[in-house]
Amino acid sequence: MASSRQLLKSISSSARLFSNHRTQNQTRGYKVAVLGAAGGIGQPCGLLMKMNPLVTELRLYDIAGTPGVAADVSHINTKAQVKGYSQADDGEDGLKNALKDCDLVIIPAGVPRKPGMTRDDLFKINAGIVKGLVEACAENCPKAMLNIISNPVNSTVPIAAETLKQKGVYDKKKLFGVTTLDVVRAKTFYAEKKGLETAKVDVPVIGGHAGVTILPLFSQATPKAALTDDEIDALTKRTQDGGTEVVAAKAGKGSATLSMAYAGALFGDACLRAKNGEAGVVECTYVESDVVPGVEFFATKVSLGREGVEKIHGTGALTAYEQAGLDGMMSELKDSIQKGLDFAKGA
């Protein structure tokens, strides 16, 4: 068992995940808000963003409960100043003040799945929550990068895009659906299967974030390891069903929270590093894209820069199995995008 000294050492070296680049770039400080900050994802995500040296102000917003979360997180001895805002304590000003001039807004607000539900079953409640929060972002921090975690991501990102358009502040370079957890899972499952060092593994995941729309590209995984067709099929299905695996294991107590907070903090950090001028920041993310004809939003590898999306990469060469996966997701992805756009347009 690790001694507490070893444990602390390992936590601080994970914290260096967030700080390796800072010797080369002049470090600026950024204002970051987490909306839904008292929730299962919001609390650990707030904690991880408090550990990020690029964050100077961390605003934690939820309907209720955020003053307690903020007081707790604020005692951690890193430089970010933490403040909690809630509708219950601050009324309408809570959200406004949480968002004022933010550089990055991370949104895990909304209800999670229970066993037997699809992500689309969350649309009824979460669509309105995301629309309302994005309207407030448009009014209070129109230049912020927005990281949308709330499900169904395939629809909530189009809702956010349309909402920002209606407010006259849409910048497609700054709106991201967070699909990092799919990448995290694909890397973990591939490394476990092939006995590889997990930290050195990369697996791109394209498409969207629900069932068959999640398409891991094991043909492009690095380091390369031989995989049989059956292994590829099993790894692909496990990645697509990763969220459902957690929902089933939690047996009615929600969906992935800790691994999502980790993934959300990694993606948030990538946005901040790019904003801070670090070169070569590339992440898979669901953005407005013309890589695949017929769908307006799609996840592939994206190079990030100071202003957000710098370059959207293509899918790369696909195997016949992957091409079939891409063809097979199109109608679901199209429908989910249209559903989001229609909702935001009030159609």
Ligand SMILES: NC(=O)c1ccc[n+]([C@@H]2O[C@H](COP(=O)([O-])OP(=O)(O)OC[C@H]3O[C@@H](n4cnc5c(N)ncnc54)[C@H](O)[C@@H]3O)[C@@H](O)[C@H]2O)c1
């Ligand atoms: N993108 C992904 O990969 C991914 C992964 C896991 C979960 N999720 C999604 O993230 C969302 C949150 O999951 P969770 O487990 O944290 O749920 P949770 O219920 O534990 O927390 C959600 C929080 O959002 C808050 N909230 C609701 N409406 C709000 C509003 N209008 N303003 C501010 N806060 C509001 C709630 O009060 C609650 O504290 C769900 O929709 C879930 O499906 C996405």
Ligand SMILES: O=C(O)C[C@H](O)C(=O)O
């Ligand atoms: O599966 C869910 O409902 C939550 C999330 O989208 C996940 O992939 O874990």
